Amino acid sequence: MALLEVEHLTKNFGGLSANQDISFSVQKGELVGLIGPNGAGKTTLFNCISGLYPVSSGRVIFDGIDITFLKAHDIARRGLARTFQIYVASGDLNVEENVMVGCFMRTPSTAKARDRARHVLRELNLSDLSNALVSELPVAAQKRVTMATALGSGPKLLLLDEVAAGLNPNEIEDIMINIRHIHDDLGVTVMLIEHVMELVMNVSDRVMVLDYGRKIADGNPKHISKDPEVIKAYLGERFVREHKEVLT
């Protein structure tokens, strides 16, 4: 049984179809990349899966249960966590407190939530920042804190929305190490939206491509990067030329 099954999902905003008849499944243990041009419907798909937006039609099955009409909070409690593309730091919280917000999904006890937050921060090499105010951190660290907060909620499936956008190569490397650790060592199934191709092609077992709300490709990274339709819609000839060594 797949961990996530999305069946014929459509999401319309007035006359615009942001997601059109999208079907796919994610197996437990997979790391799936989701790419496509701006406005292709990637974030909308995450919003529909995580219960933030009601779908126009279609179904979402998570861990054997139809979650299509559940509230976002119930879905999170069942083990589906996500980060947001536009990060809004939570007021005056420091890093540890911010991560505790995620941990309260698993325990009502402040002491246990704090222990759990400390553990998660250690796992992601963020302990040094525990007492820093989230709003005063550089963007790269904030992105990693959002991952830690999501991880604190104890997800089976983690949806990451552009966690590497706008970061420099060293910061991307740190994020990549965090993602690999979450997936490879902590056993969390991951789906990630990403424009940084070095990251997405490197870590993903499988890559899905959206264009104008439709799924136009789904396969292993090497296969995807040679797909003429994907190159035309998104990657471009230049990308293929410049990344020959990664792709062959």
Ligand SMILES: Nc1ncnc2c1ncn2[C@@H]1O[C@H](COP(=O)(O)OP(=O)(O)O)[C@@H](O)[C@H]1O
């Ligand atoms: N809440 C909303 N209301 C109206 N239109 C929206 C909303 N969210 C997204 N859209 C539209 O849906 C399309 C897909 O957006 P989005 O999912 O954010 O794309 P991506 O994440 O791939 O860049 C865009 O045309 C966007 O303007």
Ligand SMILES: [Mg+2]
């Ligand atoms: Mg987006």
